[in-house]
Amino acid sequence: MDLAAIRGVKIAFDVSLAGISRWAIGGPARAVVSAVTAEGVEQTLRTMRDRRDPFLVVGETSNLLFDSEGFDGVILRVGRGFDHCEIQETTVRAEAGISIPQLARLTADAGLSGLEHTVGIPGTLGGLVTMNGGSQRRGIGSHVGRVVYIDSDGRRGELSQEECRFAYRRSVLQEMNVVVVEVDLNLDRADAAVVHRSMDAVVESRRSRFPEHLPNCGSTFLSDPEMYATVGPPGRAIEDVGLKGFRRGGAQISEQHANFIVNTGGATSDDVLWLIAKIRRDVMQATGFAMDCEVRYVNKQGEVSAAHEAAQQRWPGGTSGGDSLPAHA
Numbered sequence: 001m002d003l004a005a006i007r008g009v010k011i012a013f014d015v016s017l018a019g020i021s022r023w024a025i026g027g028p029a030r031a032v033v034s035a036v037t038a039e040g041v042e043q044t045l046r047t048m049r050d051r052r053d054p055f056l057v058v059g060e061t062s063n064l065l066f067d068s069e070g071f072d073g074v075i076l077r078v079g080r081g082f083d084h085c086e087i088q089e090t091t092v093r094a095e096a097g098i099s100i101p102q103l104a105r106l107t108a109d110a111g112l113s114g115l116e117h118t119v120g121i122p123g124t125l126g127g128l129v130t131m132n133g134g135s136q137r138r139g140i141g142s143h144v145g146r147v148v149y150i151d152s153d154g155r156r157g158e159l160s161q162e163e164c165r166f167a168y169r170r171s172v173l174q175e176m177n178v179v180v181v182e183v184d185l186n187l188d189r190a191d192a193a194v195v196h197r198s199m200d201a202v203v204e205s206r207r208s209r210f211p212e213h214l215p216n217c218g219s220t221f222l223s224d225p226e227m228y229a230t231v232g233p234p235g236r237a238i239e240d241v242g243l244k245g246f247r248r249g250g251a252q253i254s255e256q257h258a259n260f261i262v263n264t265g266g267a268t269s270d271d272v273l274w275l276i277a278k279i280r281r282d283v284m285q286a287t288g289f290a291m292d293c294e295v296r297y298v299n300k301q302g303e304v305s306a307a308h309e310a311a312q313q314r315w316p317g318g319t320s321g322g323d324s325l326p327a328h329a
């Protein structure tokens with residue numbers, strides 16, 4: 001079947017990934033298929049299996065670095081238009097494309113507590129559950145009751161909270177090659193006004209600390225508890241080695257928060273990966289800790305890996321303290 005004949009999705013061909021990427025980085029993709037119904041997702045996955053098209057599922061791309069050479073395959077986007085949400089008592093059932101700030105505010109309106117820490121995260125529910133994202137050292141996983149997914153043969157399956165194997169910014173979904181279509185969350189009763197006030201405080205605090213005006217993907221590196229206890233969070237470690245504001249091409253280690261890499265205009269995936277390699281090398285040399293990335297890199301074949309792994313492959317000296325990075329770096 002032709003992709004264009006599938007019902008329940010919207011399709012655009014020859015799309016520039018920079019145009020859909022939060023980092024405004026990325027070359028062309030063959031097509032971007034936006035989910036509208038779960039049946040459309042099933043049909044798309046079966047069609048891509050039959051055509052042997054490589055595919056990658058994305059939400060808001062707020063944790064992804066696309067390659068500047070692009071992706072020779074199809075992007076399946078689960079976002080706006082696939083965002084129905086129902087609340088019964090303390091259980092929320094939502095489609096995976098719902099935006100997190102919108103979902104958090106809907107639960108606050110319903111007098112439910114639990115998603116306060118997520119209100120400033122600019123992703124989708126599918127992306128947040130896959131990443132077990134959250135803030136204030138918490139993850140969405142602790143509220144997940146059930147995840148419904150569609151596998152690469154177009155078959156539906158379900159995972160319980162336990163089966164999701166949530167850990168710090170990790171879940172089994174990162175290895176499953178499936179599309180999350182629906183999530184149940186279990187929340188707690190609370191006063192709506194109190195929940196809204198604490199969400200307002202979270203938003204306000206993030207606004208003052210994080211760069212908002214240049215494209216970025218949030219925190220680049222994960223916070224390691226052992227490193228946190230002795231050296232501090234990644235942003236502090238990067239600042240301490242003097243890299244705040246450091247640039248490579250159009251990419252810059254943010255002046256406002258050193259764990260953010262911003263695109264000041266025309267940054268390439270190599271610019272970002274190079275900065276990641278340099279940060280890792282310098283922090284490793286200064287502290288003995290090898291920082292791992294939260295951000296995920298998508299190569300031209302659509303394979304996804306933690307961005308530091310791709311950076312390490314290209315510039316091996318970036319982590320071992322060798323001299324593969326240019327001398328002036």
Ligand SMILES: Cc1cc2nc3c(=O)[nH]c(=O)nc-3n(C[C@H](O)[C@H](O)[C@H](O)COP(=O)(O)OP(=O)(O)OC[C@H]3O[C@@H](n4cnc5c(N)ncnc54)[C@H](O)[C@@H]3O)c2cc1C
Nearest residue numbers: 059060061062063123124126127128133134179180217218
């Ligand atoms: C300014 C800013 C601030 C941020 N702050 C935080 C923060 O405080 N805490 C935090 O945890 N993160 C934060 N992030 C990172 C990011 O927003 C989260 O990881 C978010 O949950 C990713 O959601 P997404 O929809 O953008 O996923 P994407 O970036 O599109 O995808 C992330 C991963 O999930 C997979 N995926 C996405 N949707 C699905 C689906 N439906 N089914 C299966 N797999 C899927 C993708 O293949 C990819 O591997 C921030 C990002 C930005 C830009």
